[in-house]
Amino acid sequence: MSTPFGLSDAAGLREALDAGATLPADWYSDPAILRLENERIFARSWQYAGGAHLVAEPGDYFASFAGHVPVLCVRDREGTLRAFVNVCRHRGHLVAEGAGNRKSLQCPYHAWTYDLDGTLRTAPRSEREPGFDADGFSLFPAAVDTWGPLVFVNPDPGAGPLAEALGPLPGLLAESGLDLERLHFRERTEWEIASNWKIAIENYLECYHCPVAHPGFSKVIDVDPDAYELRSEGLVSSQFGSLRAGAAGNGANGDIARAQYHLLWPNFTLNIDPGPGNMGVDVTRPLGPERSVGITDWFYYEDVPEETVREMMEFATQVGREDATLVESVQRGLASGMVPHGRLLTSSEHLIQHFQRLVHEALTG
Ligand code: FES
Ligand SMILES: [Fe+2]
Missing domain, CATH: 2.102.10.10 (Rieske [2Fe-2S] iron-sulphur domain)
Structure with a gap:
């Protein structure tokens, strides 16, 4: 089954994206799309x-x-x-x-x-x-x-300069109370995932799936649509989540009160959780049309005890494991070619819409 919109009809596809359609399913397994992404996204970002x-x-x-x-x-x-x-x-x-x-x-x-x-x-x-x-x-x-x-x-x-690409990111981070200068590298985790890189990023960009797929996370962070905030500006898409009232854990009396999860286009995410000074950064890059590889670098304030670091890493890693299962399932679904494109709920998934417009712009502009 072929998609009604594609590279050959850039304007039609843009209109479809604006109306809430997702990118064509074959953009997640077509080697020709990945070659274009390499040339027009990864070679210049x-x-x-x-x-x-x-x-x-x-x-x-x-x-x-x-x-x-x-x-x-x-x-x-x-x-x-x-x-x-x-x-x-x-x-x-x-x-x-x-x-x-x-x-x-x-x-x-x-x-x-x-x-x-x-x-x-x-x-x-x-x-x-x-x-x-x-x-x-x-x-x-x-x-x-x-x-x-x-x-x-x-x-x-x-x-152009990095600072231009970072846009609002340094300001947003400063608001969280995190002091970048106090962070020290602790550890790197490397991983592979059987999906197109865009599925992994799109999964990152919404918390619509959190109540269903991340029970542990949702117990700690208030993922109610009225409490959980989504914002995009330029190349940066941000999510802000507060601790649920009475939630126990590291966040209750740390330096960071509110979680911040940011994507810097195209494939870098920066995550801080409520608690003492912490930051996890990920980069996801394509290994092939249906395979991606990534690293996570973990940074903490020097005085954060090892036990707390382990607990915080486990909190984030559990979410990552749950996400990997979701993302690999979506890859299998899209690769079937039977559903030519999906439909976003733009109130909860507009960061995905923003991301897909950037992909569209890069590949057709
Ligand atoms: S010395 Fe580098 S490829 Fe020959
Ligand atoms: Fe998730």
């Missing part, structure tokens, strides 16, 4: 790469991904934070993996060696090659910037 603690000192580096693009963040000898496309200019091996500290960046395939500023310093046997000019083979630069303890990368070196 600011994306979370890793914690700033990994590149604190000259020579520090870490490898990461911005969507499908391997990236490398480096603190050079002069102390400047740089990012590169982590692809060797020789034959394409990834130049570095993991994280550490180095004086130069040597590709493990044939030992082309780059300076920390990305210039090619040596290529074995290149002196035997007439006309070989190392100057033409620097690593391709990417845009990089930090916000508090977080490093963001944009594969497009001509990208």
Whole structure:
């Protein structure tokens, strides 16, 4: 069954989205759509790469991904934070993996060696090659910037500033009472999910499913539609939830009174729960049309006891497990092609509508 709207009728699809229809079901399994998303979304958006603690000192580096693009963040000898496309200019091996500290960046395939500023310093046997000019083979630069303890990368070196993309986010976070400067990295969790990346993000963007699917969460956070607030501005979509009256737990007497859950377009989420200074950040990136991979980095104030950290992580992880089941089920449903598109309840799901308009704009604009 084919969808009545699609790439070939951008205006018709936009009208359908405005009326509450969802994106066509085949946009969640079609490899051609993912190729377009790679080119028009992931190759030109600011994306979370890793914690700033990994590149604190000259020579520090870490490898990461911005969507499908391997990236490398480096603190050079002069102390400047740089990012590169982590692809060797020789034959394409990834130049570095993991994280550490180095004086130069040597590709493990044939030992082309780059300076920390990305210039090619040596290529074995290149002196035997007439006309070989190392100057033409620097690593391709990417845009990089930090916000508090977080490093963001944009594969497009001509990208606008990160602060512009963050928009209202720093202000909203300040209102929560969270002090970014006091946060310390605690731990990383990595996960894989059998779904298109957009299904995972869309699931994140509504709490309509919370009373049904997250009983534990809903006992603590007031998910009533009149209490739970949804807001979008620019590239940021935000949800605010208060503790239920009398709810026990970490939130009762912490620094943070109200939960904040934010999406920064396209695939970065930032989550703070009621309680002592805490922040979990996730990035979800496509591994294929029907497979996604993600990381969660957990940050806490230094004085938050380990036991509290475990409890808070378990609270969030339980929600994540429940979400994974939902999201993988939606993937199976949409991939059947039998229901060409869904219908949003825009009072509770308008953040999804906003997200889908951004996808539509990126792919058809
Ligand atoms: S691919 Fe990197 S040195 Fe050959
Ligand atoms: Fe959920």
